[in-house]
Amino acid sequence: MNKKILDVKDVTKVYNSNGSEPYEALKGISFSVDQGEFVGIMGASGSGKSTLLNILATLDQPTSGQVMVDGKNLSNLSANQMAEFRAKKLGFIFQDFNLLENLTVRENIQLPLSLQNIKAKLFNNKVQEVASQLNIQDILEKYPSQISGGQKQRVSSARALVSDPSLILGDEPTGALDSQNARELLDTLNDINEQGVSILLVTHDPFSASFCKRILFIKDGQIGEEIKSDGLSRSEFYQVILDKLGTFEQ
């Protein structure tokens, strides 16, 4: 049996729980992601995707339930431990890249390692390694304002990879890219995944989702359905997703 890298059990999130009109954003969600899996989470706006992602990212805490990442129960962590956990175990790729424009590409990539207080000598090699993996060795000394959107997202991916995280969380990573760059990024994510890195991708774009091996559909704060690519080609899986979305719409 594969090792579970992420295990979510009965997670609920109630906003304004003490107020007059509590709002239940997550209604008892349970699912898991195995080591090396590429899982997508799809859902319309307001379905609870962002709330779930924030909880997985330790940026928010669930009202009840349990989240385990790499065997560690997140609800027992203090704020500082959560920060350390984010730096060591999670890699983020955001829709709007979230690069710091006053740091060079190299400095942006090494930031998660600096935060863990790893010595400069040790992380220089690691930065080079991820940079060549994502084909951005030539732009390491440039500032984000000097590179293209596609390059920015590759830098963002390199930053997510550099600390050898247990899980990479992608939040609509192709949202701000043109189709060519989006395709390239998804191919890269696919390559990364094939090297054994677990990825959880939150998206509402069927094309991006078609790169995943398994997709969970979230609706009104609950996991509705789950589909797997199971040997289908990417384009066939894309069609399956579109059909599934069609039934959701009805």
Added chain:
Amino acid sequence: MLVKLSLNSIKSRFKDYLVLFFGLIISSAIFYMLEAIATNNQFTEGNTIISSIKFIFQFGSILLGIITLVYVSYANNFLVGMRKHDYGLFMMLGAKKGKVSQLVAIETMFVGIISTVLGIILGISLTGVLSKLIMKQLGISLKHFSVIYFPAIKITLILFIILFLIASILNIITFSRTSALTLLRSSQATDWKKASNLKLIIQSILGLVLLGIGYFALCDIKNLKLSSIPIALVTIVLGTYFVFNALVSILITQLQKTNFGQKRLNNFTLAQLKFRIRDYTKILSVVSILFALSLGAITVSYEMNHQVEKYANVNSMYSIAVVNPDKNIKTNIQKLSDASVQQYDQITTKNRIYYNKSQINARPFEYQDVNNSGEIKGIKKASIRELSNPNSTAYSNFLNVNGYSSKKIIFVSDQKFNSIHQKVNHLTLVKVKHTTENNIILDKIVAMQSKQLKVKNVENLPGSYGYFKLLKGVYSGMEFMGTFLGFAFLAMLASCLMFKILSGATDDRQRYQMINKLGAQKSTQINSIIQQVGLLFLLPAILGIIDVIFGLQMFDQMELISDPYSDLILVLCGFLFVYLLYGLVTVIMYIKIVLPKIKITK
């Protein structure tokens, strides 16, 4: 509807507005206080001492007016920065530019008028405290002084309303020229370009050389004479600008390359600073220069006031010189502490005053020796020859204790003196070690003396005490004005810097959110903010302090003040305390604006 929306968004950003109001209230309160004292006729004309220093007050209020202008423009930038996004949104939703401009103007005037009125009220209550302080320092009492002074209220209101009117017009122009989209995205706009290394190196060298020339000019005032001041002003101002624009950048870049620079958030902190410094060059230079001027002004006025005794002694070493003192004066002289009394017999005829040589030789007349350029050489005992030479310092000192009499002073032998058959008078000379400690008794003596001699102004009495009182009044006035203006400038400068830093805080919010997501602990983020804001406050202060250290050389070289550095530490401590208090408030405000709150609702 828009007004309602606008009021709502003010409510939601109440804390930010509080800082703005607080700063503006302080600035109008300071202005009112100075005006209430400087332009108050009861104050300036009711007393000869104050009327002689009226010009210092007027000069002070002009200076304060100028700095207020700069201050209001920074505060206005802070206001505009807060509102850009909201107004952009209103325009996006279809509000007409005219309507938005109108709102902008109303809001600016609203903020301005409310804070000015509150500032005047605060100013009125503070004037009570301040006027007591100044009266104590000048040693005077005013019976009819009122803290509510309408002309001062009028001037303060007019100045601030004009300033805010200008600000409103400028804001209308800004908003009407910028498109809704640009306003909405204003916080995302970044203009980060790498400056060329060569340019930075040249500017750094130039900056250091210019500062060097400026400091040299200050130290070499003896040779350069008056030209040293304009040379120093120009070179130090330019040098400071280049140092902030380039040298600090280079130092930060070098620091980034070290192991320290790679630790935790240090690289980010340094990059933020580098990014900031170039945007802050102007304000940092202004803060640094004005910091130096204010600190220098306080130190110098403080030191000068402490040396009044020495200046007064140039006229005469003897505080009191009285001919045939009556019983009352005698009793009071006995009450003086650490006083030495000496007496010379004199005979006054129609055209001459005779003194007995042997009496003067037995207990020589003392005077403070001064050379041609006015430098004090020390205390000397006068010989009869010196006393008879009309061009000597000894002679002019002796003339002083004789009340600048037009009669010829003649020194004669015992025999000759005794042969003059006229009434013998006794000139009593009183020397006190510490004039300030004895001032109450000395005041009584000169009051009695001026009544007897029918002299209106005490400075015309023989002896140095009258002159001491006049000087003390002028220098205490200067010390008061130096301290008041110094701290007023400091408070305004520090809040200009505060507004400048806080105006950029909103843009930083996103950066810190990013870093938080990447796993930076809250304490690490707070440290980063403390380092950034702390350095932005400290850098101009450090350069300012260096300026003052060299600037005081000027007074030392000219021997205007014997030890200009003796009170520097004390003044500096008070100065840094106020300045760093603003730094602390800025850090706290910054953290509140920038760091995301993690709401844990379990």
